[in-house]
Amino acid sequence: MSEPNSRAGEILRGQDGERIYLLLLEYAHNVSRRYGWTVGRTLPQGASPASVTNEVITKVLEGERNWDEQKEPSLLNALRGMVKSEINHLFSSYEVTHVESVSKELADGSERTADDFPANANVMNPEQLLLDHEQAKLETTALDMILKEVEGDPELEAVFLALYETDKPKEISDLTGIPVERVYSLRRDLNRIAAKITPERVARVLREKRKRS
Amino acid sequence: MKDEEQRRKEAAEFLDNLSSFLMDDGRSVDQIKEDLQAQGVDSEASLTAFRQILSAHAPTWQERAKRARTRAEQIVKEHVPESRETREGIKQRIKDLIDSMKGEGAPITAGAFFMKFQEAKDEDLKSLLEDLEIQRDLMKRKE
Numbered sequence: 005m006s007e008p009n010s011r012a013g014e015i016l017r018g019q020d021g022e023r024i025y026l027l028l029l030e031y032a033h034n035v036s037r038r039y040g041w042t043v044g045r046t047l048p049q050g051a052s053p054a055s056v057t058n059e060v061i062t063k064v065l066e067g068e069r070n071w072d073e074q075k076e077p078s079l080l081n082a083l084r085g086m087v088k089s090e091i092n093h094l095f096s097s098y099e100v101t102h103v104e105s106v107s108k109e110l111a112d113g114s115e116r117t118a119d120d121f122p123a124n125a126n127v128m129n130p131e132q133l134l135l136d137h138e139q140a141k142l143e144t145t146a147l148d149m150i151l152k153e154v155e156g157d158p159e160l161e162a163v164f165l166a167l168y169e170t171d172k173p174k175e176i177s178d179l180t181g182i183p184v185e186r187v188y189s190l191r192r193d194l195n196r197i198a199a200k201i202t203p204e205r206v207a208r209v210l211r212e213k214r215k216r217s
Numbered sequence: 218m219k220d221e222e223q224r225r226k227e228a229a230e231f232l233d234n235l236s237s238f239l240m241d242d243g244r245s246v247d248q249i250k251e252d253l254q255a256q257g258v259d260s261e262a263s264l265t266a267f268r269q270i271l272s273a274h275a276p277t278w279q280e281r282a283k284r285a286r287t288r289a290e291q292i293v294k295e296h297v298p299e300s301r302e303t304r305e306g307i308k309q310r311i312k313d314l315i316d317s318m319k320g321e322g323a324p325i326t327a328g329a330f331f332m333k334f335q336e337a338k339d340e341d342l343k344s345l346l347e348d349l350e351i352q353r354d355l356m357k358r359k360e
Contacts, residue, residue, distance in 0.1 A: 008274070
């Protein structure tokens, strides 16, 4: 029988509790979208970023998931680790079902077999290679879609390019010459853009691209 | 193949950096709410759910006390109708007994008690019923 975590309850009930919750919820959305861009779908099994967030908090309060304050003094960081692990677990159920048959007649009439996947054969089997290839296509499609949204805005384009190098606002400011306060406000624009690039949209765009080619 | 691998690696790194860049712990609650709103998230509804979780899984002593009081009130409510019913049942049985004894010509000394039905406690009513039952049994034996 697990013991309720009264320390976590105390913090979540404290003056910073709602802020922690909202940041965790936002993190869950962010991580779900990031995984979603790789598999072209949202969370499976009827789960949502909110349901994962609420479940993790409930489990921590009930002591079903352990928060060791000595190891991780920040409750928010500990909760983020748990949320990421739950979301990763949920998405992993896709990865085994996402793979199509390796042997397949392609649109051009040619036959694809396991021999078409020779690279890294000692590391991945043909199914894994196909999956990896599919995920790469989805990710590059997501990136292209974001690029399309920022095109025409010199500041956003500069931040976009800097994101290949770093995720730190200060470093982005140094790279682009844009004042750091402005980088913060551009981040909000990018947040809106990223929210529009849903995993389903990415998958749809990739499908359409394939049909055209 | 190498180019494709490189492009994939860059895309993954870019998306990781973007996701991490979009997170900023230094924002105020209002700013976070606004950013969530931009993603189509109703932060007020989410906070309501959060408060319910806290109340259910990490209640304050006030919430615990309130819940205990509600539970106690519920128990009382559940039992009161039952005891009222019992009380009514006892009254009816007393009335039936008195009528039947009167019908048989018995002098009813319990009449005075009967008049005080409304004020009598449940225990007194039960006791009166028992007395009347004894009287009726005695009557029947005499017959």
